[in-house]
Amino acid sequence: MRIPQREKERDVMPLSLADLATLGNTPITIKSWFFPNVYLRMDGAGVTSFNGSGSGTVNCQFGAGPLEKYKLHRQTDGFFSFESVTWPNVYLRMDGAGLVPGGAGGGTVNCQFGADTHERFKLFPQSGDSFSFESATVFPGVFLRMVADKVTVATNQGGGIVNCQYLEDATRFGPSGGAHERFILDVAS
Known part of the structure; x- marks a missing residue:
């Protein structure tokens, strides 16, 4: 795992596959x-049992705090699931x-208690040390998307x-496409 020391501050390099x-x-x-300094935020308060349509809140946060930390789990089928560090056994869920x-973004991204079909992702390396996350089993061709143009300060509820x-x-985005569907994975500080 690459964790370099930079001149002015300790920073981590994005993780590779x-x-x-x-x-x-x-x-x-x-x-x-x-979007600079914007992280995926997952609030799993009250998510204590399986709910078919998921629950909780997934949105954006400026900067990374406790709700922006995940454990990455490689599943036996080779796909990945993202578990909240703050909310044990609460996973990122995507329903496309x-x-x-060619349509606009939509569907639902929220939380699920436990990892089943909607909580499995294929990770595709992209340029700029980034990844895109595709639904692994239920919605082929459906990717996680984030729009955070107005997220410029941290707030309690995210945005x-x-x-x-x-x-x-x-499998891939074009060189100038997929900006909202690309993410950088770092070791949490």
């Missing part, structure tokens, strides 16, 4: 590739029902939009 295999229970953050190619985007090419 090879790094993900050696993480163990080391907490990570999921940072937007496009009803999305069509922005986290939902899904359907893309016909499920």
